[in-house]
Amino acid sequence: MHLKSLVLKGFKSFADRCAISLEPGITAVVGPNGSGKSNISDAVLWVLGERNAKNLRGQAMEDVIFAGSSARKSVGVAEVDLVLDNADGTLPVDFSEVSLTRRMYRSGESEYLINGSPARRMDFMDILHDTGLGEGAHSIIGQGNLDAILASRPEDRRALVEEAAGVLKHKQRKERSERK
Ligand code: ATP
Ligand code: MG
Numbered sequence: 375m376h377l378k379s380l381v382l383k384g385f386k387s388f389a390d391r392c393a394i395s396l397e398p399g400i401t402a403v404v405g406p407n408g409s410g411k412s413n414i415s416d417a418v419l420w421v422l423g424e425r426n427a428k429n430l431r432g433q434a435m436e437d438v439i440f441a442g443s444s445a446r447k448s449v450g451v452a453e454v455d456l457v458l459d460n461a462d463g464t465l466p467v468d469f470s471e472v473s474l475t476r477r478m479y480r481s482g483e484s485e486y487l488i489n490g491s492p493a494r495r496m497d498f499m500d501i502l503h504d505t506g507l508g509e510g511a512h513s514i515i516g517q518g519n520l521d522a523i524l525a526s527r528p529e530d531r532r533a534l535v536e537e538a539a540g541v542l543k544h545k546q547r548k549e550r551s552e553r554k
Contacts, residue, residue: 375464375505377418378457378471384449385420386413389440398459415514421454421476422507423486423498429516439480453477465501474498512537 376398382388387410394414403411416430420438427435442448455475458465465472467488475487486493488501502508512534515523523534536545 375462376459378459379455380414380417380457381453381455382414382417383453384440385417385438385452385454386410386440388413388417389443389446389449412517415516417454418456419514421456421474422502423476423495423509435478435482436480438478451477451479464505466504467501472501474501506537506540 377396379396380394381391382394383391403414405411412431416438420430424430425435427433427437430438432438439452440449453475455473458472458474459470460467460472461470469489471489473487473489475485475490477485477487484495486495486498488497499508507513523531
């Protein structure tokens with residue numbers, strides 16, 4: 375599975391439609407300060423279902439919608455579409471390509487789409503479960519988080535490594551069955 379493309383429209387500083395195609399392997403995004411690099415990783419977090427505006431470096435969720443600039447006025451809706459290549463069947467759906475779309479209006483109303491069909495946030499969580507991309511996962515490490523990880527307790531750091539290695543879910547399952 376790999377991230378194939380990302381399309382942003384009205385999301386943070388991306389007022390116009392901006393499509394980014396990605397190949398397997400390492401991709402680097404470079405640009406001057408304030409040009410929108412971190413906004414791209416915010417878009418990935420957001421489309422995957424992030425609910426905490428602080429994790430998107432904002433005060434309120436509405437801050438993800440393009441707020442206008444000296445050159446143009448604000449927009450009413452933010453949309454991010456993320457396409458995952460699922461040729462290897464990592465995601466538990468019968469599609470070789472999975473498009474996850476999230477839209478949000480100024481009214482606060484959110485829409486989720488899977489391959490263009492209306493879905494719920496919970497459906498996103500179900501698809502992403504076990505992939506390391508879901509809620510609370512550490513697939514994205516922000517600029518300030520690295521120091522916190524390095525300074526954390528050895529047990530917490532171990533949990534991160536276990537999550538990355540896919541051991542954590544088995545451990546949680548074992549604990550759950552032992553409790554029964
Ligand atoms: P650095 O190199 O400093 O980390 P960066 O390339 O990561 O910079 P970002 O933090 O992604 O930059 O982008 C910040 C810019 O995005 C700021 O100019 C900010 O005004 C703009 N921005 C953020 N949210 C919105 C919004 N809702 N509407 C319009 N512009 C926004
Ligand atoms: Mg940045």
